[in-house]
Amino acid sequence: MQWNGIVANSLTYPFLLKACHCLKMVEMIHTQMEKNGFFSDIFVPNALIDNYSKFGALGVKAALRLFMVMGDRDVVSWNSMVGGLLRVGELREARKLFDEMPERNIVSWNSILNGYVKEGKLEEAFELFENMPQRNIVSWSTMVMGYSKACDMDMARALFDKMPIKTLVPWTIIISGYAEKGFAKEAIALCDQMLQDGFELNDGAIISILAACAESGSLAVGVKVHDSIERHKVRCSIAVCNALVNMYAKCGSLDRAWSVFNGMSKRDVVSWNVMLHSFAVHGHGKEALHVFKRMKKEGFNPDRVTFVGVLCACSHAGLIDEGIQCFYTMEKDYGVVPGIEHYGCMIDLLGRGGRLKEAFMLVHSMPFEPNAIIWGTLLGACRLHGATELAEKVRDHHKLDHSDPGNYSVLASIFAAAGDWDGVSTVRLRMKSIGVQKPSGASSIEIDNEVHEFTVFDRSHPNFDSIYQMVHRLAQDLKRVVHPKDATLLVEAMF
DNA sequence: TTAGGGTTAG
Numbered sequence: 001m002q003w004n005g006i007v008a009n010s011l012t013y014p015f016l017l018k019a020c021h022c023l024k025m026v027e028m029i030h031t032q033m034e035k036n037g038f039f040s041d042i043f044v045p046n047a048l049i050d051n052y053s054k055f056g057a058l059g060v061k062a063a064l065r066l067f068m069v070m071g072d073r074d075v076v077s078w079n080s081m082v083g084g085l086l087r088v089g090e091l092r093e094a095r096k097l098f099d100e101m102p103e104r105n106i107v108s109w110n111s112i113l114n115g116y117v118k119e120g121k122l123e124e125a126f127e128l129f130e131n132m133p134q135r136n137i138v139s140w141s142t143m144v145m146g147y148s149k150a151c152d153m154d155m156a157r158a159l160f161d162k163m164p165i166k167t168l169v170p171w172t173i174i175i176s177g178y179a180e181k182g183f184a185k186e187a188i189a190l191c192d193q194m195l196q197d198g199f200e201l202n203d204g205a206i207i208s209i210l211a212a213c214a215e216s217g218s219l220a221v222g223v224k225v226h227d228s229i230e231r232h233k234v235r236c237s238i239a240v241c242n243a244l245v246n247m248y249a250k251c252g253s254l255d256r257a258w259s260v261f262n263g264m265s266k267r268d269v270v271s272w273n274v275m276l277h278s279f280a281v282h283g284h285g286k287e288a289l290h291v292f293k294r295m296k297k298e299g300f301n302p303d304r305v306t307f308v309g310v311l312c313a314c315s316h317a318g319l320i321d322e323g324i325q326c327f328y329t330m331e332k333d334y335g336v337v338p339g340i341e342h343y344g345c346m347i348d349l350l351g352r353g354g355r356l357k358e359a360f361m362l363v364h365s366m367p368f369e370p371n372a373i374i375w376g377t378l379l380g381a382c383r384l385h386g387a388t389e390l391a392e393k394v395r396d397h398h399k400l401d402h403s404d405p406g407n408y409s410v411l412a413s414i415f416a417a418a419g420d421w422d423g424v425s426t427v428r429l430r431m432k433s434i435g436v437q438k439p440s441g442a443s444s445i446e447i448d449n450e451v452h453e454f455t456v457f458d459r460s461h462p463n464f465d466s467i468y469q470m471v472h473r474l475a476q477d478l479k480r481v482v483h484p485k486d487a488t489l490l491v492e493a494m495f
Numbered sequence: 496t497t498a499g500g501g502t503t504a505g
Contacts, residue, residue, distance in 0.1 A: 046496075049496095050496065075496085076496050077496090078496090079496045079497080080496055082496090083496065083497075105496090105497095106497075107496055107497045108496090108497085109497085110497040110498075111496080111497050112497095113497085113498095114497065114498070117498095136497090136498095137498075138497050138498045139497085139498085140498085141497095141498040141499080142497080142498050143498095144498085145498065145499075167498090168499085169498055169499050170498075170499085171499090172498095172499045172500085173498075173499055176499070176500095203500075204499060204500050205499070205500080206500085207499090207500040207501060208499045208500050209499095209500095210500090210501080211500070211501070214501090238501090239500075239501050240500095240501080241501090242501040242502075243500080243501045244501090245501085245502095246501060246502065247501095268501095269502090270501060270502050271501090271502090272502090273501095273502045273503080274501070274502045275502095276502090277502060277503075278502095303502095304503075305502055305503050306502090306503095307503095308502085308503050308504060309502080309503080311504080312503090312504070315504090339503095339504095340504080341503060341504045342504075343504080344504030344505075345503095345504045346504090347504080347505095348504065348505070351505095372505090373504060373505060374504085374505085375505090376504095376505045377504070377505045378505090379505080380505050381505090
């Protein structure tokens with residue numbers, strides 16, 4: 001392999017491999033390496049295993065083939081192979097290989113530990129963690145992460161507090177964990193403590209915490225992080241600004257999102273996509289389309305995500321014809337081939353607009369197998385327009401995801417809205433008989449840095465009585481100001 | 496070779 005007269009050697013190959021962006025390139029370099037006999041250095045095949053594994057199941061298969069024929073293997077070869085299997089979710093195969101390893105180092109243990117944690121198998125992970133011959137900061141962080149993702153913040157915190165040494169990463173994990181679950185007070189207190197201990201937020205930490213805030217709507221934590229950035233007069237990277245815009249928009253503060261966006265000296269396509277989508281989901285279709293125009297004017301090429309935003313904007317603003325026009329010209333004008341996500345937007349657009357037959361036809365004519373999201377979108381549109389017959393057609397379709405309880409409850413609500421109580425009980429019985437349970441939907445609101453969550457039949461809130469008195473009063477007021485039929489629907493939706 | 500990271504259709 002030669003480039004500008006410079007011949008690659010065993011030292012340059014790992015770098016070349018790292019730069020590969022597809023399986024074919026790795027294969028090409030592999031062939032060259034074999035021709036040139038560079039396999040005498042063990043780090044060459046090790047780098048190959050590692051880089052093959054980046055490319056999905058096929059890549060891992062290729063890595064495994066190479067691993068099997070390798071004469072010499074060191075602990076890194078084994079670790080890379082175990083890591084590759086874990087990357088494609090082959091936990092059992094990875095464990096088998098781990099058990100066969102002639103020697104293991106801390107990386108081997110941490111990799112397999114992470115494998116269990118990623119699969120949510122925390123009991124097995126904890127057992128492994130307790131029996132490890134040695135633990136380091138990565139092992140501890142992995143466990144904190146595992147419990148945090150499993151919403152067991154007490155266990156996550158107990159382990160975090162026990163950690164012999166802490167770095168910025170575990171601090172970020174625990175703060176993000178609290179923020180993601182809406183425990184703003186804990187997240188803020190830990191943020192303060194971390195800064196007091198002399199840790200400074202870096203890009204990674206900021207983005208993680210802001211993403212968690214966006215997830216739960218923890219505006220207070222997001223503002224805290226933003227303040228801390230401004231106090232330290234750190235110049236925000238584009239990624240951090242994008243995360244800020246996203247956080248503010250997801251927390252309902254569109255004006256602050258807009259102000260951060262406008263204050264950015266440099267933007268990338270993600271910045272535009274975030275802003276566009278934020279306007280779209282808040283129902284500001286016209287503003288979203290204006291952002292789209294501006295991004296083109298400033299020389300940015302719209303990508304597939306951009307068009308999800310544009311179509312979503314048209315859908316939420318009732319701009320049906322604009323949406324259709326955009327959908328049918330996006331490939332010709334911008335070279336973006338409509339993917340299933342764009343068809344999803346179109347079905348939503350047509351469905352919300354009451355053009356259910358067209359939506360249905362599109363589902364049948366699109367070049368993709370409809371997935372649960374597509375059917376769900378169609379069902380939602382049927383509910384909106386009380387189209388029971390069409391909804392039944394959707395339900396009978398074999399591709400409807402019967403393991404997704406959400407689809408059943410949408411179907412039940414369609415029947416309920418149409419006054420078909422037999423239909424409702426049939427669906428409910430079916431759910432019971434096949435054992436699907438609908439996870440209860442929750443609403444949350446942040447007051448004084450605390451997120452309060454409410455679910456159906458949940459009476460655990462300390463101010464339950466006064467809250468529901470207020471809800472009843474609102475229901476009465478609604479009945480006075482809107483059409484009785486709409487009021488009944490709204491009040492039903494409230495309970 | 497191991498732990499955290501921005502946008503994506505209901």
